[in-house]
Amino acid sequence: MIQMSKLKIRKHFLKQRDEISLKERVLLSSRINSNLLKQEEFIIAKNIASFKNFRNEPMLTQAENKFYFYPKITDLELSFHSDEKGFKSNRYGIQEPIEKINIALHKIDIFLVPLISFNKDLYRIGFGGGYYDRTLKHLLEKDSRPKFWGIGYDFQLSKSNFQSKFDVRLDKVISDKKIYVSKI
Structure with a gap:
């Protein structure tokens, strides 16, 4: 397994993602949405925490008969809110829901x-703020916890073993x- 710093990996894959065309992003996003909608666990799920795409992230569509919630940075963690009142850009330029009431x-x-x-062990690299890892870590201790699914392009798979003790496995x-399914 190749060892690279998260900073180098982030820079490399962010550059790759930033270079895809809108046409290619639409095509790849369509394939991701198709794969997502075929997942049995997704079909029966009701409450979905999703995200608004940012810097060429995949464009996720909303499936029928589901409630969607989107992240908002609150202190060092994320809270999730409905999109009923629309979105506004936060200090990083990421679209956050205007709705103030969040879901547990x-x-x-x-x-x-x-x-x-992401790597073969299903650890992810994000923008480096640790918001998702800190938020999801609280849920790991629950007997019945939500599923954590990464959404990305296949070219974002890294051969590097970059995870640390602070990272949450998808x-x-x-x-x-x-x-890609976790082997653990």
Whole structure:
């Protein structure tokens, strides 16, 4: 396994992602959405934590008969809110819901988590703020916890062993080419 710093990996894969065309992003996003909608756990889920795409992230569509909640940075963690009142840009330029009332995290069935890169052990690299890891870590201690699914392009798979003790392992990564499932 190749060892690279998260900073180098982030820079490399962010550059790759930033270079894809809108046409290619639409095509790959369509494949990701198709793969997501075929997942049995997703079909039966009701409450979905999703995200608004940022810097060429996949464009996720909303499936029928589901309630969607989107992240808002609150202190050092994320809270999740409905999109009923629309979105506004936060200090990083990321679209956050305007809605003030949030859902209790344990009521979410599946967290769809954005990523810049992931590895075969299903650890992810994001923008480096640690917001998702800190938020999801609280849920690991629950007997019945939500699913954590990464959403990304297949070209974002890294051969590097970059995880640390602070990182939360994903249960799956849904890409445009395949579904990666945690072996643990």
